[in-house]
Amino acid sequence: MMEGIEHTTSGDKRYAIQLIVNGDSYDIVVKANALLVNVLRDQLNFTGTKKGCELGDCGSCTVLLNGKPVNSCMVLAVEADGCEITTVEGLAHNDELDTIQQAFIDHAAVQCGFCTPGMIMSAKALLNDNPHPTEQEVREAIAGNLCRCTGYVHIINAVLAASNKDKKGV
């Protein structure tokens, strides 16, 4: 990490950091206390990552940090310096959706959609580590992502379907 620069009027320290978001590198200056979620949303315009509580309770802001799912409201942007971050915008390849995204559409797993990006990122992390999870494993993987609309039923079906699709392909 680079040396912090003292801001002349507010007294807040600024840091120059590099974030690699969805494969692209961004060189930005952030305040010491800037949250990753706010930098992603406000500075870099990745508004797909949602903010439901800013306390690490709801999981709406889940992104992958070096492949691991994290609540981006619980990570300081400076902590993510040099890290690879995947947001929901980084899942589709050009026009082709990720299997999980397609499964969410096909299985009516989306209602209001506010939890959807975080939910999909948690599911992505799960399937990366464990391509063929059981229902219980899916539940555990998304236990940090609250959904107020679906009772999780269609979401779990979608994740299981996405994993099975993968199985067929193998």
Add this chain to the structure above:
Amino acid sequence: MKDDYAVIGRSVPKLDARLKVTGQALYAGDMKFPNMLFGKILRSPHAHARILKIDTSEAERLHGVKAVITHKDVPPKKYGVSPARRDENIFCIDKVRHVGDKVAAVAAIDEETVYRALKLIKVDYEELPAVFDPIEAMAEGAPLIHDDFPHNINVEVHQSFGNVKEAFDRAFHVRTDTFLGHRTYHSPLEPHVSIAFWEGDKVTVYATTQKAHYLQVDLARQFDLPLGKVRVVCPFIGGGFGGKAAAMGLDFAAVALSRLTGRPVKMFYDRDEMFTHNRGRHRQIMELTTGVDRDGKILGIHANFIMDGGAYTGNGIATAYYSGALLPVSYEFDNFKYDMFRVYTNLPGSASQRGHGAVHPKYALESQLEMIARDLGIDSLEIRLRNRRKPNTVTVNELGVNSCELETCIETARKISNWNEKKGKLPRGRGIGVASGGFVSGAGYPIYRTNLPHSVALIRVNEDGSAATLYTGAVDIGQGSNTVLCQMAAEAMGFRHEDITVVSADTERSTLDFGAYSSRQTLMSGWAVKKAGEMVKEKLLEMASKMMNVEPEVLECKGSEVFVKNNPTIREPFGKIAREYFVKNGILMGQGSYTPPKLGGDYKGAAVGTSPAYSFSAQIVELKIDEETGEIDVKGVWDVHDSGTVINPALVHGQSHGGIYMGLGEAIWEEVKFDENGRILNPNLAEYRMPTALDVPMMDSLAVEGFEPAGPWGAKEVGEGASVPTEGAVANAILDATGVLMDTLPFSYEKVWHALRKKEKAADKE
């Protein structure tokens, strides 16, 4: 007949699903406008206090602050849903009435500055005695919260139908029980946001509202503007559940701050503020007396309720009436008395939440009915079947029911839950319980007095007939109304649904619609869309008849193809005819509107509870109790719903699951708690315990085949109704497992543990 439909009855994917899974869907919180400021409301730290002085000077001097406003800077008139109970100011004038009440607001260049500025506003308060319990609030000498409401009584209802006293006199068995319903909050994942900006004398507000039209009306009234000078737009809405169903402090503040600064202002609630400004489900004391005959047939019910209204009325005026009015929907009885006091307390106001007014009272009734079944030795399903509502009947309080498949719902639930194999045969600690539900498919009367139609729709076909746009004021808050209405438009027009774009929930660029509340849009917005689509089709077929040299009556149009009914090989594409229409006659359009017929009786409060149609349902819950810890493990939930014709099965099941989910949460884990000073103890999503994926089981939802004559294509509601039976079914499953009647919500592990210990002690004594 259903097989004839092209797109109705199909699980068409939600129109917005792709935008939502890719992160492209813009919610209000994601929106930015050039030169935009950020705003926040200063909240009261006291539950009840006189405001002596507000000094904003230091906040105003902070670099980056553009405006600080108090009651002096906004119109002083009070707002509220009921004209007789407009009891709320944009900012408090003389005193604050609950912790979190609105005192002032700030607009600044960024969020950080806003928070800093709020801390610099100095308010001198004189603390007043506060009251947090409705019974204490009604007592002689209790602090008065609103001067013009003696004894803090906000609403009282006294309705009597038939003669309950006479019914109880001749009853074989009469039971009185008192139940306590608790305060719960909607807690949508998306917090409230309101962005306002002025262009000359016209204001545009991007708001997280379920009711664009009503918000428009409220803003216009408050700021003395003609309706046409207020535009309300709903971007994607991240869930509502009744919490986004009334104008809120931040909507008014955004408009005021934006006018003052001449810049767009984005107001937003963080999660903590979501709790203090919330208008959730009423805490209520429910004394219920039911008299039955020897066979368990209900002869009469007396509901005697006290509801904690909190500091303001809002939609709570409707809740007060709904709480009694919907009790007679799913069971038939001829004598009913409803007495209710809705009382002001120094807590945040309570109002509408999914299953508006019906949820807690239904739990009370279902629990009591279960006890009566036990008292009389009647099976749980049997007592419900004996009392069930039948089609084409009128309730004791004059609500007209057309279609009703409650019997099928109960029998189907019996089957899919394996009730007969389980009831009375489950191992120790396991229990199974049932409850029924019923709910309005749209309120029969608007929230304010108006003769405007409840729903209007417009369909415009483009110049070459390759696309159509459906304009509807209905608000898609996630339930999928845009998709369902698109399917309906396609069916009515005979057009491909894939070629329809929906423009919704914008008071300027779509059409009038009262919005997403009282589970109304499938039926009411649906009717308007159906009529609009049929008008397009009629015009198109007239044109086609000229072009194809046949009478219009012999023509039909489906899936964007016009053909001769008895010789479908004679056909022309929709687009070709629509293009010709456009060239000859101008835009090919259709419009439709819907106003419910006159419904209900003439007694005071008769309007609340009326609806063109009622949904019905039966829910069964199976659970396991850890007798040492009181822990509840929900093993299964089976929901069978009569929503009439199902327009989109996947979406209907989604609503059922979501309703059950919310019901389970409220039944077992969720409760808003306060300390002795009226501060919320758990204003966050860790301690306000919404169920996670590990807490709830897979849920089985089934829709029975029904046809509702008052609904478009026979359709009626599902969204709110699905959460009506759940609390009761959970209570009855606990009763089955433990033998203990759970009379106080929520059924926390702790309460279950205490109940079990109490039972043990009682058994020891014997």
